[in-house]
Amino acid sequence: MFIKIDRNTDSTYIYKQIYQGIKESILNEKIHSNEKLPPKRVLADELNVSVNSVSNAYEQLLAEGYIYTVERKGYYVENIAQFIEKEDVIKNKLPDDLKEEWMDKKGWLSLSHMTADISIFPFKEWMKQQQQAIQQYKRELSEITHHQGPYIVRKTICRMLALSRGVHCEPEQIIIGAGTQLLVRQLMAIQDKQKIIAMENPGYARNYNLLRNMHFKVLPIPLDEQGINMEEVEASNANFVFVTPSHQFPTGRIMPISRRIELLNWAIQTNDRYIVEDDYDSEFKYETDNIPSLQSLDRHHRVIYMGTFSKTMLPGMRVSYMVLPPELLREYRENYHDLMQPSNSLILYTLHYFIESGEYTKHLKRMNHQYETRRKILIKHLQMRFGKKVQIEDIPAGLHFLARFHSEKGYQEIEERAREIKLEVYSMRRFMLKDNFEEKNRIDLVLGFANISEENIPEAVERLYQVF
Amino acid sequence: MFIKIDRNTDSTYIYKQIYQGIKESILNEKIHSNEKLPPKRVLADELNVSVNSVSNAYEQLLAEGYIYTVERKGYYVENIAQFIEKEDVIKNKLPDDLKEEWMDKKGWLSLSHMTADISIFPFKEWMKQQQQAIQQYKRELSEITHHQGPYIVRKTICRMLALSRGVHCEPEQIIIGAGTQLLVRQLMAIQDKQKIIAMENPGYARNYNLLRNMHFKVLPIPLDEQGINMEEVEASNANFVFVTPSHQFPTGRIMPISRRIELLNWAIQTNDRYIVEDDYDSEFKYETDNIPSLQSLDRHHRVIYMGTFSKTMLPGMRVSYMVLPPELLREYRENYHDLMQPSNSLILYTLHYFIESGEYTKHLKRMNHQYETRRKILIKHLQMRFGKKVQIEDIPAGLHFLARFHSEKGYQEIEERAREIKLEVYSMRRFMLKDNFEEKNRIDLVLGFANISEENIPEAVERLYQVF
Numbered sequence: 001m002f003i004k005i006d007r008n009t010d011s012t013y014i015y016k017q018i019y020q021g022i023k024e025s026i027l028n029e030k031i032h033s034n035e036k037l038p039p040k041r042v043l044a045d046e047l048n049v050s051v052n053s054v055s056n057a058y059e060q061l062l063a064e065g066y067i068y069t070v071e072r073k074g075y076y077v078e079n080i081a082q083f084i085e086k087e088d089v090i091k092n093k094l095p096d097d098l099k100e101e102w103m104d105k106k107g108w109l110s111l112s113h114m115t116a117d118i119s120i121f122p123f124k125e126w127m128k129q130q131q132q133a134i135q136q137y138k139r140e141l142s143e144i145t146h147h148q149g150p151y152i153v154r155k156t157i158c159r160m161l162a163l164s165r166g167v168h169c170e171p172e173q174i175i176i177g178a179g180t181q182l183l184v185r186q187l188m189a190i191q192d193k194q195k196i197i198a199m200e201n202p203g204y205a206r207n208y209n210l211l212r213n214m215h216f217k218v219l220p221i222p223l224d225e226q227g228i229n230m231e232e233v234e235a236s237n238a239n240f241v242f243v244t245p246s247h248q249f250p251t252g253r254i255m256p257i258s259r260r261i262e263l264l265n266w267a268i269q270t271n272d273r274y275i276v277e278d279d280y281d282s283e284f285k286y287e288t289d290n291i292p293s294l295q296s297l298d299r300h301h302r303v304i305y306m307g308t309f310s311k312t313m314l315p316g317m318r319v320s321y322m323v324l325p326p327e328l329l330r331e332y333r334e335n336y337h338d339l340m341q342p343s344n345s346l347i348l349y350t351l352h353y354f355i356e357s358g359e360y361t362k363h364l365k366r367m368n369h370q371y372e373t374r375r376k377i378l379i380k381h382l383q384m385r386f387g388k389k390v391q392i393e394d395i396p397a398g399l400h401f402l403a404r405f406h407s408e409k410g411y412q413e414i415e416e417r418a419r420e421i422k423l424e425v426y427s428m429r430r431f432m433l434k435d436n437f438e439e440k441n442r443i444d445l446v447l448g449f450a451n452i453s454e455e456n457i458p459e460a461v462e463r464l465y466q467v468f
Numbered sequence: 469m470f471i472k473i474d475r476n477t478d479s480t481y482i483y484k485q486i487y488q489g490i491k492e493s494i495l496n497e498k499i500h501s502n503e504k505l506p507p508k509r510v511l512a513d514e515l516n517v518s519v520n521s522v523s524n525a526y527e528q529l530l531a532e533g534y535i536y537t538v539e540r541k542g543y544y545v546e547n548i549a550q551f552i553e554k555e556d557v558i559k560n561k562l563p564d565d566l567k568e569e570w571m572d573k574k575g576w577l578s579l580s581h582m583t584a585d586i587s588i589f590p591f592k593e594w595m596k597q598q599q600q601a602i603q604q605y606k607r608e609l610s611e612i613t614h615h616q617g618p619y620i621v622r623k624t625i626c627r628m629l630a631l632s633r634g635v636h637c638e639p640e641q642i643i644i645g646a647g648t649q650l651l652v653r654q655l656m657a658i659q660d661k662q663k664i665i666a667m668e669n670p671g672y673a674r675n676y677n678l679l680r681n682m683h684f685k686v687l688p689i690p691l692d693e694q695g696i697n698m699e700e701v702e703a704s705n706a707n708f709v710f711v712t713p714s715h716q717f718p719t720g721r722i723m724p725i726s727r728r729i730e731l732l733n734w735a736i737q738t739n740d741r742y743i744v745e746d747d748y749d750s751e752f753k754y755e756t757d758n759i760p761s762l763q764s765l766d767r768h769h770r771v772i773y774m775g776t777f778s779k780t781m782l783p784g785m786r787v788s789y790m791v792l793p794p795e796l797l798r799e800y801r802e803n804y805h806d807l808m809q810p811s812n813s814l815i816l817y818t819l820h821y822f823i824e825s826g827e828y829t830k831h832l833k834r835m836n837h838q839y840e841t842r843r844k845i846l847i848k849h850l851q852m853r854f855g856k857k858v859q860i861e862d863i864p865a866g867l868h869f870l871a872r873f874h875s876e877k878g879y880q881e882i883e884e885r886a887r888e889i890k891l892e893v894y895s896m897r898r899f900m901l902k903d904n905f906e907e908k909n910r911i912d913l914v915l916g917f918a919n920i921s922e923e924n925i926p927e928a929v930e931r932l933y934q935v936f
Contacts, residue, residue, distance in 0.1 A: 016757075056756070063756045065694075065724020081729040086736050086768060094638045095794050098801075100619060105607065118610045123602050127595060134591050139573065142586045142919055144783050151568060170562045178646045178786070178810035206806050213803070226533075256533020261549040268554050288524070288531045289484075300554060315612050316813025318646070326563050333566075335681070338674050342646035344812045345784025451610055 002030075005047055014049050018057035026066050026077055033079035037067060109460040110424040113250070113400035115451030116315050120366060125359045126350065133349035141346060147339045149176030149321075153352045157321055160355055165282065166296030167305055169323045175332065178318040178342035180278065180308050181206055187276075187304065187322065188214060190335045191240075195272075198238035200228050202431035204249050204278070207242060220433035223251065226259040233266060241267075241275050245294045246282035247398040250431045250446040254395060260294050267302035274328070276304045281311045283364055286372040286396035301325035309351065311399060312364060319343050319351060371399065374449045374457070381461040382447075389468075400448040402428075407443045407468050414443055414467055423463040443468075470498075473515055482517050486525035494534050494545055501547035505535060577928040578892040581718070581868035583919035584783050588834060593827045594818065601817035609814060615807045617644030617789075621820045625789055628823055633747065634764030635773055637791045643800065646786040646810035648746065648776050649674055655744075655772065655790065656682060658803045659708075663740075666706035668696050670899035672717050672746070675710060688901035691719065694727040701734060709735075709743050713762045714750035715866040718899045718914040722863060728762050735770035742796070744772045749779045751832055754840040754864035769793035777819065779867060780832060787811050787819060839867065842917045842925070849929040850915075857936075868916040870896075875911045875936050882911055882935055891931040911936075 003021030005014060025031045038046070040054045047054075058075055061067045067075045134141070140150060148154065154171040161167035177183040184207055188197075193215050199208055201220030211218045221232045221241075228243055241263065245255035255263075267273045277294045285291065295305040308320040324332055354360050375396070382390050382403060393402040407414070411429050418425050428437065428444035437444075452460055471489030473482060493499045505511070508526065512519045526543055529535045535543045602609070608618060616622065622639040629635035645651040652675055656665075661683050667676055669688030679686045689700045689709075696711055709731065713723035723731075735741045745762045753759065763773040776788040792800055822828050843864070850858050850871060861870040875882070879897050886893050896905065896912035905912075920928055 060756045063722060063753075064759055065722070065726060078724065078726060080726040081733065083729055083767075084733040084736060094640055098640055098794055098797055100614075100640050102619070110611075112611075114612050115610050118606065127598070130595070138586065141782055141784060142583050143578075143580075144582050146568075151570070170567075172562055172566055172568050178650075178812075179808045181808050182646075182650075182810055206808075209806060254531060254533070256546065258533060258546060258548040261551055265549065265552040268552060285531075288528045291532055299551075314609055314814060316609060316809070316816075318808075318810055318812045326566055329566055338677060340647045340649050340674075340786075341784070342650055342786055342810055344646075344786045344815050346782060347812050347815065348784075 003047060005049060013053075015053040015056035015060075018043075018047065018049070018054060019060045022057065022061060023064075023066055026080060027083075029082075031077050033077050035077045036073075037075040037077065039074055108422040108424055109456055109463060110451045111445075111447045111449070111460055111464070112424045112426060112451065113446050113448035114315060115448065116311060116313070116399075117367070117370065117450050118314055119453075120370065121313065122359060122363055125357075126354060129353035129357060129359065130346065130350040132353050133346060137349045141349070145341045145345050145348070147336055147341050148174065149341050149343065150345065150348055150352075153348045154321075156352045156355050160360075161305070161307070161323070164290065165279065165293040165305075165307075167293055167323060168296065168298075169305075173323050173326070173329055174321050175324060176319065176321050176341065176343055176348065178320070179310070180280065180306050180320045180322075181210060182342060183306060183320055183322045184276075185210060185214070186336065186339070187324075187328070187332070188216065188240075190331055191216075195239040196237055198228070198233055198236045198241045199433060200243055200248060201433045201435070202250055202428060202437070203242070203433055204244070205431055205433060207278075208433045218433075220435070222435075223248065223253070227253060227255040228259075228263070230259070230262050230266065233263075239272050239274065241273075242278065243275060243294070244278050244280065246279050246285075246291050247395070249278070249280065250400065250402060250428070252393050252395045252398060252401050254291055254397065255294070260297055263294070264298055264300075264302065267298075268300045274302055274304055274325070276306065279305060279307045281398045282307075283312050284368055284371055284398050286368065286375065288396075291397075295323065301327065304328065312360075312367065317347075319347060371450065372396070374452070374454055375401070377454055377457050378447065378449045378452070378461070381457055382464075385461050385465050386468075399450045400446050403445050403447050405443045405445065405468060406441055408441055409443065409468065411438065411443065414445075417467045418463075421463050421466055423460065423467065425464065425467075471515060473517060481521075483521040483524035483528075486511075486515065486517070486522060487528045490525065490529060491532075491534055494548060495551075497550075499545050501545050503545045504541075505543040505545065507542055576890040576892055577924055577931060578919045579913075579915045579917070579928055579932070580892045580894060580919065581914050581916035582783060583916065584779060584781070584867075585835070585838065585918050586782055587921075588838065589781065590827060590831055593825075594822060597821035597825060597827065598814065598818040600821050601814060605817045609817070613809045613813050613816075615804055615809050616642065617809050617811065618813065618816055618820075621816045622789075624820045624823050628828075629773070629775070629791070632758065633750065633761040633773075633775075635761055635791060636764065636766075637773075641791050641794070641797055642789050643792060644787065644789050644809065644811055644816065646788070647778070648748065648774050648788045648790075649678060650810060651774060651788055651790045652744075653678060653682070654804065654807075655792075655796070655800070656684065656708075658799055659684075663707040664705055666696070666701055666704045666709045667901060668711055668716060669901045669903070670718055670896060670905070671710070671901055672712070673899055673901060675746075676901045686901075688903070690903075691716065691721070695721060695723040696727075696731070698727070698730050698734065701731075707740050707742065709741075710746065711743060711762070712746050712748065714747050714753075714759050715863070717746070717748065718868065718870060718896070720861050720863045720866060720869050722759055722865065723762070728765055731762070732766055732768075732770065735766075736768045742770055742772055742793070745774065747773060747775045749866040750775075751780050752836055752839055752866050754836065754843065756864075759865075763791065769795065772796065780828075780835065785815075787815060839918065840864070842920070842922055843869070845922055845925050846915065846917045846920070846929070849925055850932075853929050853933050854936075867918045868914050871913050871915050873911045873913065873936060874909055876909055877911065877936065879906065879911060882913075885935045886931075889931050889934055891928065891935065893932065893935075 044051045044054045154174040158171045197218045198221045219236045295303040305323040309317045389406040391404045426446050508522045512522045622642040626639045665684050665686045666689045687704045763771040773791040777785045857874040859872045894914050
């Protein structure tokens, strides 16, 4: 054994150096299996260190299985397998294609539909409610929560949904999850893969890809003036129809009452038809009241209602919920009783107080006001700058709208130019689940206004003009 | 139309009553499609309300698609589909079997392995770091984060893992997720279903069930003195081996260096073998230093390392991470580029500061001290009360240990009696993935000490004695 003690180093303890030295001697077979190690005192004297240091090193080696001890006899080297070395030892360097490029967002302006304005988020109030959650739910925070989320939080969400969205449900029916995407996956993972899914086209491509990756047959259904085309839904033989009735994603249209009734009527024709209502941004409605949910009209437990706090609070909030009809709930519980609730419990209890105290409603009012103004300004500037070359689907709801631009350019060119001049903007290409929708001389963009300040709107519109 | 205005109510606005009245008249076919509604002023006079109230009601009905407007002519009733009523209209009451029973935890004592002690969690410091996260990462918080989690947070976790666990990796290789269970699912969902998975038995039943539900062939492999039995691993033809080398779950044993080397040697025999190292509670090691991770010994990118903050901070923290070897990372990115990061971003940025500031290390030190003391006291009391009737696997690590009790009773009886006298305790039954392990006259319990206060330990041991 060659142990060299370096007394000048600050970072490595003496015992660690002894441990390291013996460990290496064993791995390099300088000391062999069943060989006896020197007694602690002997080694301590030899190295001129304290017995304690040697003792700690021996204990660590013992815990890791490098040595064993025989009572009253001492410490011996274990019989240790040797590493097989393969020639193609991979260096620990990451291959270049896996390196991430850091993108400097300085100077960028965003017309993304995926952001939220958090500049007036009442963080102070949030922290206050968090303090209360910590005080009041100490025991609950030290334990694992119910797989659907804590009952008290579900109760609060339930009451809120009844009041604001007319949703009929009991707290038992609510499943809290870390995002709508995850909830969709959980819901659909327990369905027979033979089931057919119909989806609005254009629509939410993430769900489309998710369900296709789960090996479902997913049929994109075109929209007509009222929303998802009922003839095609009928013809599709679908078991699940995914819709966004409050504010169709991405066209922004509101599904009128008549189509809602048709959809509900469709659902009750057989026992295995369900409607998934993704109410992703229904909290934002300008000029009139909110549109009641589709679920509020359902009298046969055919609607699965989904909502989220990502749009109203923080995009990275990762608290969503779904309301399951009793039969699906029963299936869900059978399959997921040992699932861990994926949302952070401190966030959930804080949310509970944030809603109960009325802060959430206040926040929604402020945001509605803020977004309404900003939306108007963006539309005004677009119309001023583009004149007849832009046609806007002016439905006063949500956090984005569809704008159709007259242009001879192609989608790819537009997207590249936008990147060049640092404008984040998403085109309709992203949301077409199938079929070529491109019309000659027209570019459709989905314009969000949540994360652009009023002062920056003229500049963003100017950049957009430069893009075209 | 019969609209009755109730002026005494505080809760319902006048315009809502008008809206409601017209809506019901339309749905009940008291007014028919294409019928003209009275001009706003006329209806306002008739009802003795302001024109504004009528106007708001009409706008709401228009937005929801009950009526349409013809320029300069007025408002007309839409042609609306009628609800089909099925006889078996389900009442909105939740079936009894789906109701949740509220369990009063008052008076209970817990020897669960799933809890954490949060009584000395530095919430104040946490809140301070949260404040900083809010100030410094405002822009990032208003946007969607990278699907693997924010780079800066991964970088911090990466540095921490290198220092504390000897893990070799780059931030690119880290995938943050809302719990180890979710990460396992994400990782395995993109694997060929023909792949065979070997797992320690007894072991983590949640993962076992999860992978079986994903239709993998999962083989429970018995443990020998050193850990997972290598002959059976070899014979299994497995592609993935799930192990808990730092503190075997639930037996608590530490995998010695020799078995670690054998396992790594096994993994490099073919190109499609991987070891999943679940390092779920390695932060807690008493009497000696922590045991270095298996990943730290891996020179061929064969180990997938997994860790979590649930054990060290809050059980409901829902922040876990895995470190993927480059080849699996490439596959992962191809499949999950549009996955939404499921962990709350405010929590993640707060965690970043909490680690960077050194608070996390301080917290770990405090908790190690706390748990070490508590563990000793629990063992002492068990030995005092049970004497030779208990045999404890006394490995000073983690948040639980295995205790074998001499008893003529069966598992079911023991579990029922524990419930009766309000003692939360989990038996080995829960963790046996296969095979009958019951030995005559022996009951194995997995005893956790994280959520029992020192003062309550004698009482918990007394109850346990009563159970037997």
